[in-house]
Amino acid sequence: MAHDNNRGKLLTRRAIMLAGGQLALLGTLAGRLYYLQVVQADRYAMQADENRINIRLLAPPRGRITDRFGVPLATNQPTYRATLVAEQTGDITATLDAVGTLIPLTDSDRRRVMRDVRNKLSFVPVVIRDNLSWEEMARIEVNTLELPGVSIEQALTRYYPFGEAASHVVGYVAAVSEQDLSADDPLLELPDFRIGKSGIEKAYDLNLRGTAGTSQVEVNAFGRVVRELAREEGMPGQDIALGLDMALQDLAVKRCSAQGSASCVALDAWTGEVLVLTSTPGFDPGAFSAGLTPAMWQKLVSDPLNPLSNKAISGTYAPGSTFKPMVALAALEAGLITPDTEFYCPGFFQLGNSVFHCWKKGGHGNISLRRAIRESCDVFFYHCADLLGIDRIAQMANRFGLGVNLNLDIPGEKAGLIPTRAWKMATTGVPWQRGETISCGIGQSFVSVTPLQLAIYVARLVTSRAVLPRLERRHGVMTPATPVAATVDSDFASLGVQQAHLNAVLDGMFAVVNEPHGTAYGARITDPGMTMGGKTGTAQVHHYSEAERAHGHLTGASVPWKNRDHALFIGFAPVSAPRYVCAVVVEHGGATGGEGGAVAAPIAHDVLLEAQKRDPVRRVPEPPFAAPTTVAQG
């Protein structure tokens, strides 16, 4: 018990010492607080109110998008806007009234300002009006003294010089949405930051965006910058050069627009560079940057011609007769026919109880491959398809890029469909029917492809390589120093198809355009050395009953627009050494309800002829496009 008492006393003594120590330390804390909050209070209050260190993000200028010659397709334009900081303004209504005498302010502007002022912290700037003209900006700037809390901010907005014409390729930028915020970039937090939402703007957004700079500033109690302490410039976004030739694109857009809803794709078959990619009607990409009104949005999405859809890559159409060269090639490669094989066309093809008609009622009689392509005889290809079976057709079609994703470097591409036995079993549970192969043999039934796939298909026919499309130009803007591809890009693997078979098919396609019985004779190119080859196609949209068929009037202007057939054409030029390829799809036969040869082929004619005249793949660029044009970048 004695030592218990001893150690108890010792503990008490030591505890009291500790308590004393703690008291002293607490005293120190209290003293420190007194020192900071009373003795030094004025100094710190001043630092807090007049000397706030503020770090601001500097948005880098977004990279420009140009065509292959440096023609700007998307640039930045300086714009001005008026902002207001609530805590410096005092009477907000009175200030808005004063601003209203200088620049036009709508009631909805005022309501929005009042709402933002309520919802945001009082020191956060609220936008009074965007997109001020230079004159409006100056009027406010001169009167700043009478407008407490109001200031002018300069910003860069996206500008698309060609508007609709390149809208689907270039895409557009718009305000950052909730989903985009998951990406870890402080720039996205900036209230007026714009992010690529479609096309090249989206696909190359990270390259175009650049990285944020920072500016560390001292801000006084009125929110005005006292001085800049340090500034770290961000990295401006990279410029992106496309393989597009804007002059050619413009021509294609004009010709397609005349037909309503249409699309056109032209490629450099040797490199896969996309020279033209149109989808009409287009939209104004600049409108998205400023923010669409609900009415504008409603108009865009309810338009039956579907302006927001990029039909060149996401429109899927039955290829119709443009499919026939591929079927012929498959039959040649399989050894089922030779270039000299003849079939007899009585005007129909009978399989059991089913009858498949040739477009030509009386039939073509004995017909060989070359004539069959030239005159688009259906029966010849019914025979080929029946001999091949659907799986061999699908295999060859996929090899030529039909029904597969081509990984074009903008989002939105559709794969289309080339049916197989396995596909039908898996999706419908019903076995493939022999008769279905017959319709597929002329590109109808389940078969559907995109205009881009059709263009790639032709590029592969003329090069016998697995050419892939690409919008961005690997070598940047063309300069006299840029290497001009003199041969087919050897990066593309050979398709392993016999050249003799390709030649037989291409010869048929030459005949289509250049011989009087050819289905596109009217669209031939007569300029020496620029001759075009190709194939017309008509895609059935509406499935006709036997009764309708007997009644006649299956094509042309007498049929309702929605039910009219699509008109297609694929072509290449010059036939001596094909380099430019083109695919055109005119929905529902366009303005006149015409067929491939009458509506689509003339567009391809114009594009391919102009392509050869301009020769964008070899053209040495000339001013003003040779040097990158200088556009204000802020």
Add this chain to the structure above:
Amino acid sequence: MHSILDSSAPRQNLALKLLGVNWGLVLLLGCIAGVGFAMLYSAANGHWEPWASKQMIRFAVAVMVMLGVATVDLRFWMRSAYMIYGLTFLLLVAVEVRGAVGMGAQRWIDLGVIQLQPSELMKIAVVLALARYFSVLTPEEIGRPTRLFVPALLVLLPAALVMKQPDLGTAMMLVLSGGAIFFLVGVRWWKFVLVLMAGGGVIPVAWRFLKDYQKNRIYTFLNPENDPLGAGYHSLQSKIAIGSGGLFGKGFLMGSQSHLSFLPERQTDFIFTMLAEEFGLVGGLVLLGLYMLVFVYGFAIAFRSRSHFGRILALGVTINVFLYVFINTAMVMGLIPVVGVPLPLISYGGTAMLTVMFGFGLMMCVYVHRDARIGRGGDE
């Protein structure tokens, strides 16, 4: 002395034990936690989400835990002291190993409802283990240096692990509260002096083991104005915020520095800064006064306890909480380098709340069983 809480009754009625809990202290803790809720409400710019509401639920749970701990027999805690310490130590090793295996500097174990930080629990486990160890030693035994070897390890092993995490603040707290208990039980002055001198020799070596950011914090502490935008930013902004609060503060929800986001971590380690900015010197002193009352309670409970274990435990917990408060407030006032130690019951955070309330539970347990006599092995 006769009391209804006479521990000679082997099984005290739970209701009686609850009645015997020091309700004045509970009320006091509630006041401090209430200040915390108000500050978290302000930190979220006047919203209960995301912090204040969660903190209130945590506090409610922690009060239950505290009352539970208080009503358990004190001898149970004495018997389990080493086991609790051992388990906590294993958890600490577990997070260390897992961190080393590649999960990064993860210091917690996710239990779903709460992310448990073993280093936080260790602060109380060490106090418990040391109280158990020293409660059975005579002054003569304490005088023998060999007897100090084991308790020194009890403190230094976890401190080393925590230091490696790296968590300078917690390591500092473990060593300081351990040292304070050594001092309490009567270890001679000259031994402390010896250790301090040895420590002085070790500093240059230890310096090399510090991470760059830890070195920076010490450099910056020595001269914060040097680097106002970099490492000294926290310290400087905290002082500006406190100083600009003045005598009476800028008013609730009106702390411009805190709300302009100049102040980092305003809901956790720098919450005192916000309080001092919004309520001024008066508010800061009132809060420190509330804490001081808690310490007074702690000392009173310790002096009133008949068992040596109870006394050491109550004092140990008191010192522990004091260290939390002192290190945190001294840090935000720029008296010591910026280290990660929360302000007990006020900073947003689950484990710290639970640990501190567990500690108070032990303190109350000592109060409830103040008349118990406990033998060497935790028996009667």
